[in-house]
Amino acid sequence: MENINDLLEKISLEKSVSLEEMPEIDLYMDQVIQLFDQKYKETKRNEDEKILTKTMINNYAKGKLFIPIKNKKYSKKHLILISLIYQLKGALSITDIKSTLQIINDKITSDDINLDAFYTSLLTLQKTNAENVSESIPLRHQEVKRVMDAEDEKLEQIMLIASLVNISNSYRKVAERLIDDLTKTVAVPGTETNTKK
Numbered sequence: 001m002e003n004i005n006d007l008l009e010k011i012s013l014e015k016s017v018s019l020e021e022m023p024e025i026d027l028y029m030d031q032v033i034q035l036f037d038q039k040y041k042e043t044k045r046n047e048d049e050k051i052l053t054k055t056m057i058n059n060y061a062k063g064k065l066f067i068p069i070k071n072k073k074y075s076k077k078h079l080i081l082i083s084l085i086y087q088l089k090g091a092l093s094i095t096d097i098k099s100t101l102q103i104i105n106d107k108i109t110s111d112d113i114n115l116d117a118f119y120t121s122l123l124t125l126q127k128t129n130a131e132n133v134s135e136s137i138p139l140r141h142q143e144v145k146r147v148m149d150a151e152d153e154k155l156e157q158i159m160l161i162a163s164l165v166n167i168s169n170s171y172r173k174v175a176e177r178l179i180d181d182l183t184k185t186v187a188v189p190g191t192e193t194n195t196k197k
């Protein structure tokens with residue numbers, strides 16, 4: 001099995017598009033894709049993996065996951081929202097992402113959010129989360145070794161995979177329940193199960 005610390009370094013858990021990397025001028029779609037590709041290219045599992053495509057962005061726009069664009073250009077606000085979508089899509093359905101971002105989109109529309117400050121707080125949390133994961137993965141590996149007491153490295157690796165997926169699923173289920181709680185008080189257009197109290 002690959003050294004855990006080497007593996008953690010390769011996947012670059014702390015990677016994110018910072019506010020400083022987001023230009024103040026509006027970007028065309030190709031420029032948005034290029035920005036995200038350059039930032040996340042080291043995190044790809046293989047060369048064929050796509051970070052962001054025109055189809056993805058068009059689907060996000062059609063699904064109303066972010067505020068409407070103007071003149072085929074994406075503002076800094078759009079870049080922040082696309083970054084949020086990129087982070088959320090690894091664990092949540094598009095419906096759940098839409099429900100989660102609806103409040104932010106509404107607040108942007110009513111000019112009732114300091115989006116830069118919100119995003120800065122998110123990046124701070126992501127950095128802390130990456131540090132916590134980097135510390136906990138070797139501990140999970142040690143726990144697998146303790147529980148398994150096996151000489152077979154491949155089985156040990158499978159057990160670690162299963163353990164990590166179990167933890168990931170637990171966090172995802174909590175996040176989904178929080179989304180359900182959010183949508184009890186906010187009606188999201190296009191979803192039949194959400195009702196206002």
